[in-house]
Amino acid sequence: MEHTVDLDEVDEEANTIVASPERTGFLPIVTNWFDRIFVGIYLFVALELLWMRFLEQSIPLVACHVLAVALGVLIVWKG
Amino acid sequence: MLAPTIAILGIFGIVPFLYVLYVAFHQWNPFGANPYMIYNGAGNFRRLVFDSEFLTSIAFTLKFAFFAVFSEVILGYLLAQLFMREFPGRAFFRTIHTLPLIVAPIVVGSVWRLMTTPSIGIIPYLLKSWFGYDLNIGRDATMAFALTVIMDIWHWTPLVTLTLLAALVSLPKEPFEQAQIDGANRWQIFWHVTLPMIRPAILATVFIRLMDALRTVDEVWMLTGGGPGAATRYLGLHIWKIVFPKTDYGYGSATSIIVLYLTLVMCWLLYVALVARRGQRRTP
Numbered sequence: 001m002e003h004t005v006d007l008d009e010v011d012e013e014a015n016t017i018v019a020s021p022e023r024t025g026f027l028p029i030v031t032n033w034f035d036r037i038f039v040g041i042y043l044f045v046a047l048e049l050l051w052m053r054f055l056e057q058s059i060p061l062v063a064c065h066v067l068a069v070a071l072g073v074l075i076v077w078k079g
Numbered sequence: 080m081l082a083p084t085i086a087i088l089g090i091f092g093i094v095p096f097l098y099v100l101y102v103a104f105h106q107w108n109p110f111g112a113n114p115y116m117i118y119n120g121a122g123n124f125r126r127l128v129f130d131s132e133f134l135t136s137i138a139f140t141l142k143f144a145f146f147a148v149f150s151e152v153i154l155g156y157l158l159a160q161l162f163m164r165e166f167p168g169r170a171f172f173r174t175i176h177t178l179p180l181i182v183a184p185i186v187v188g189s190v191w192r193l194m195t196t197p198s199i200g201i202i203p204y205l206l207k208s209w210f211g212y213d214l215n216i217g218r219d220a221t222m223a224f225a226l227t228v229i230m231d232i233w234h235w236t237p238l239v240t241l242t243l244l245a246a247l248v249s250l251p252k253e254p255f256e257q258a259q260i261d262g263a264n265r266w267q268i269f270w271h272v273t274l275p276m277i278r279p280a281i282l283a284t285v286f287i288r289l290m291d292a293l294r295t296v297d298e299v300w301m302l303t304g305g306g307p308g309a310a311t312r313y314l315g316l317h318i319w320k321i322v323f324p325k326t327d328y329g330y331g332s333a334t335s336i337i338v339l340y341l342t343l344v345m346c347w348l349l350y351v352a353l354v355a356r357r358g359q360r361r362t363p
Contacts, residue, residue, distance in 0.1 A: 029351055042347070045340055052121065053128040061121070 025079040036079045040072035047071070103332040110326045123333035133334060135309060136317040137341070143224070143313055144292035147231040151288055152281065154232065155239025162240070163247055173244075177237045184234070188301025191230045195302070216303060220310035223303045227311050230298055235291070239284050246280030247273075282353055286346050293342050314338050 025031070027039065051064035103123055105116040127133055162173050179187070194200045195216055203214040216223040254276070258268045274281075296315035299305070305312035305320070312320075318338065322331035 038347070042340075042344055046344075048121070049124065049128050049337075052125050056125075 027075070027079045031079060033076065036076045037072075039079065040075045043075070044068040044072055099332045099335055102329055103336050105329045107329040108325075108327050116329070119329070123330050124337070126330065127333055127337060132309060132312070133317060136312050136314050139224070139309075139311065140293060140313040140315075143228060143231075143295075143311075144289055146228045147235075147292050148285060148288045150228070150232050151236045151239045152285060154236050155284070156243050156281075158236065158240040159243035159247055162244055176240065179234050180237050180241075182234070184295075184297040185301055187230060187234050188298040191226070191298075191302050195226060217307055220307050223307055223311050227299050227302060227313075230302060231292065231295065234298065235288060239288065242280055242284045243277060246277040250276055278353070282350070285349065289345060289349070290342055293338065293345070 025036075027036070029035070031039075047068045048061070048064055051059075051061060055064070102116070104118060104120060106119045106122065107116040108114070158176065162169065162176075182190075194202050195214065197203045197213075197215050197217075206212040206214045214222060216226055250273070254272050255268060258272050263271070294315045295313060296319055299311055299313055300316055300319070303311040305316045314334075315338075318331055318334050321327050321334060325331075
């Protein structure tokens with residue numbers, strides 16, 4: 001019995017496997033989960049530093065922690 | 080198969096990083112009144128965002144990195160194009176133009192210091208006798224800054240040239256022949272054919288040079304010592320002064336972490352701007 005392989009089907013399957021971790025969310029780039037964690041950490045640090053510089057005298061840093069973590073989760077989830 | 084690599088990366092990369100991160104959250108001056116580590120939370124970072132010397136040195140470093148890297152890429156590309164052409168002594172010039180690369184940065188700094196010291200240096204002497212200009216980098220902040228940039232360009236342009244030369248040599252001839260048949264001029268060939276094809280090499284070179292420029296210490300230390308005033312006190316030098324003469328390890332670690340953070344952010348932004356825009360697949 002002759003066994004044939006459909007090369008187009010194999011290519012399509014391979015592309016699906018490679019492409020699956022990447023997707024587009026509200027961030028203006030194609031990202032995978034690691035990119036989104038990375039962006040989340042960048043923004044977390046930036047927000048903390050800016051908060052300490054400009055807002056900590058009036059609003060405690062805990063508020064920034066909550067905001068930064070929420071933003072991080074949003075980016076990882078929907079970014 | 081990967082275990083040795085992971086072990087080496089862990090021992091020499093990740094463990095020191097985690098240790099610096101740990102120290103950054105402590106107050107630690109082993110030669111101070113209290114030589115023990117004291118946890119102070121985000122205290123070092125809080126001190127950092129109000130430290131005018133640190134903020135000034137960020138601005139100077141960014142200015143230095145921009146001028147140095149931009150000039151090196153332009154000059155490096157022009158030299159690479161020159162070395163692609165046939166001319167007498169090409170092999171000789173290709174070899175000697177790489178000589179600055181094999182000189183240690185501290186030696187480069189020493190040599191440039193000797194060349195720019197008033198009364199004994201050749202550069203102030205020539206500037207004085209040819210143009211009547213009195214060069215003194217101990218007094219003139221603008222000239223001190225410019226000389227650090229020129230020294231960096233002199234030292235690192237050959238690296239850019241080599242990288243771009245390798246990229247240009249490896250390009251196939253067919254797209255260029257096709258563009259010429261289609262009637263494209265030299266500028267159009269450069270903009271639409273050469274530049275897109277060597278973009279990965281340019282990007283890699285810019286990343287390497289940018290990271291290097293943001294942590295430059297020894298050359299500048301030898302040439303200007305960070306002066307006059309704080310005109311050339313770049314981030315690497317700023318950290319060195321905190322960690323070694325002042326032995327303030329906690330604050331120095333916090334500063335190092337922020338410099339690492341800035342470097343990563345800048346490289347990532349550059350990468351996003353030039354490569355990973357929406358709709359484009361990322362290269363692995």
